[in-house]
Amino acid sequence: MKKDKVNCKTREDDLGHIVFSLINKECDRQTKMIGLIPSENHISPEVSEVLSSCLSSKYAEGYPHRRYYEGNQFVDEIEVLAQERIKKLFGVPHVNVQPYSGSPANGAIEFALLEPGDTMMGLALSGGGHLTHGHPKVTFSGKYFNSVQYGLDENARIDFEQVRELALKHKPKLIIAGNTAYPFELDFAKFREIADEVGAWLLADISHVTGLVVAEEHLSPVPFADVIMSTTHKTFRGPRGAMILVTQKGLDRDPDLGKKIDKAVFPALQGGPHNATTAGIAIAAEEAARPEFKKYGQQVRKNADVLAASLQEKGLKLVGGGTETHLMLLDLTPYGEGMGLQVAFAMDVAGLYANRNTIPHEPCSPFYPSGIRLGTPLVTSRGMKEKEMEQIADWIVAVVDEVKGEQLPSDKKERRQFIKDFRVKALKNEKLLAIRHEVETLAEKYPLFTWE
Numbered sequence: 001m002k003k004d005k006v007n008c009k010t011r012e013d014d015l016g017h018i019v020f021s022l023i024n025k026e027c028d029r030q031t032k033m034i035g036l037i038p039s040e041n042h043i044s045p046e047v048s049e050v051l052s053s054c055l056s057s058k059y060a061e062g063y064p065h066r067r068y069y070e071g072n073q074f075v076d077e078i079e080v081l082a083q084e085r086i087k088k089l090f091g092v093p094h095v096n097v098q099p100y101s102g103s104p105a106n107g108a109i110e111f112a113l114l115e116p117g118d119t120m121m122g123l124a125l126s127g128g129g130h131l132t133h134g135h136p137k138v139t140f141s142g143k144y145f146n147s148v149q150y151g152l153d154e155n156a157r158i159d160f161e162q163v164r165e166l167a168l169k170h171k172p173k174l175i176i177a178g179n180t181a182y183p184f185e186l187d188f189a190k191f192r193e194i195a196d197e198v199g200a201w202l203l204a205d206i207s208h209v210t211g212l213v214v215a216e217e218h219l220s221p222v223p224f225a226d227v228i229m230s231t232t233h234k235t236f237r238g239p240r241g242a243m244i245l246v247t248q249k250g251l252d253r254d255p256d257l258g259k260k261i262d263k264a265v266f267p268a269l270q271g272g273p274h275n276a277t278t279a280g281i282a283i284a285a286e287e288a289a290r291p292e293f294k295k296y297g298q299q300v301r302k303n304a305d306v307l308a309a310s311l312q313e314k315g316l317k318l319v320g321g322g323t324e325t326h327l328m329l330l331d332l333t334p335y336g337e338g339m340g341l342q343v344a345f346a347m348d349v350a351g352l353y354a355n356r357n358t359i360p361h362e363p364c365s366p367f368y369p370s371g372i373r374l375g376t377p378l379v380t381s382r383g384m385k386e387k388e389m390e391q392i393a394d395w396i397v398a399v400v401d402e403v404k405g406e407q408l409p410s411d412k413k414e415r416r417q418f419i420k421d422f423r424v425k426a427l428k429n430e431k432l433l434a435i436r437h438e439v440e441t442l443a444e445k446y447p448l449f450t451w452e
């Protein structure tokens with residue numbers, strides 16, 4: 001990959017068209033800033049290319065060689081290719097690459113394995129789980145199923161004693177092991193033991209760590225789980241989409257499991273597949289099988305370790321004291337409650353984009369949380385290494401230092417105006433703007449995607 005190859009600019013000569021012009025602005029934003037959102041990644045130019053191909057013009061409801069539309073000879077070949085590559089990469093006997101994204105994929109799995117009202121268990125959002133893992137009241141998974149949520153122990157690790165107690169008490173049909181903001185390795189073996197004790201299905205949602213699993217930097221769920229779900233756009237570095245893998249273990253328990261999953265995706269939940277995405281998954285699977293991808297996964301982990309260590313050496317606090325994956329959670333409570341929004345906005349002004357996040361036992365609220373979620377997949381895709389992580393840690397520490405006095409008012413009615421005023425001030429803050437200049441100088445040296 002050439003250093004100067006940028007994979008997001010579009011029709012330079014057509015800037016008069018508002019959409020192209022906005023895409024180019026977004027490309028500039030990504031190029032000039034440094035992204036630390038752990039669920040994002042920069043796709044390769046090849047994945048980018050197939051996403052804008054003629055495949056978007058084709059309807060292909062059904063599965064390869066069993067479509068409801070004519071003209072799918074080549075789409076069939078592409079989908080089979082994607083399936084075969086994913087099966088080989090993970091060593092599983094069945095895969096579905098049609099889910100539009102991670103949330104509908106989890107929905108399909110839950111509908112395939114459960115009846116409405118059945119009990120399922122997942123990690124609570126406050127502990128770093130995902131909404132689709134049974135978050136009560138507001139999500140389909142918490143509304144249509146009897147959802148029991150487990151949490152973390154005093155060291156911010158999954159509390160397996162609690163998982164076992166809750167499982168024995170509630171006898172769930174499904175246990176989900178997965179993480180969105182939980183920085184430590186998922187112990188699939190322990191989850192399996194508990195699932196076996198109560199006869200539950202085990203779903204491993206590895207959306208965040210797929211790339212690490214492929215690079216052998218995270219325990220693989222394949223020997224333990226019945227079903228595995230992953231988005232394809234996070235550490236896997238493919239297009240926005242998802243895949244559902246059925247393991248041999250799952251098929252041994254129910255030989256029809258693959259068919260049940262397929263039926264739950266289409267026709268139960270979705271219509272025509274997004275063929276361009278399917279092609280992108282086929283390309284990403286080939287890229288992930290290369291030795292360079294293994295190096296990428298290793299570097300993502302090294303970078304995360306260095307970023308976590310540097311932040312802590314320089315005085316910031318991380319939930320659970322560090323990371324075993326690509327992500328970490330800054331705990332800003334030493335500076336007051338609900339500081340996440342101010343720090344995330346100030347980081348953005350300084351050229352570093354991340355997302356505010358609740359921390360375990362959040363003292364404030366999801367809208368005004370007390371943490372920042374950070375991750376290394378984006379910067380590693382650009383070729384940044386340990387030295388740059390130390391520099392990024394310095395900048396984050398300087399940003400926190402600059403805004404740590406901006407305490408969220410305890411009176412809830414005053415908060416909106418406070419944030420409005422804070423934003424106006426932050427946009428003009430000279431210290432933040434000086435950091436932004438330094439960030440841009442570093443970012444300039446790194447293209448959005450490199451295999452190096």
Ligand SMILES: Cc1ncc(COP(=O)(O)O)c(C=O)c1O
Pocket residue numbers: 039101102103104106130132178179180205206207208231241
């Ligand atoms: C663990 C996990 N599962 C599922 C999802 C949902 O994916 P999507 O946003 O593609 O619907 C996410 C996304 O953040 C996730 O982190």
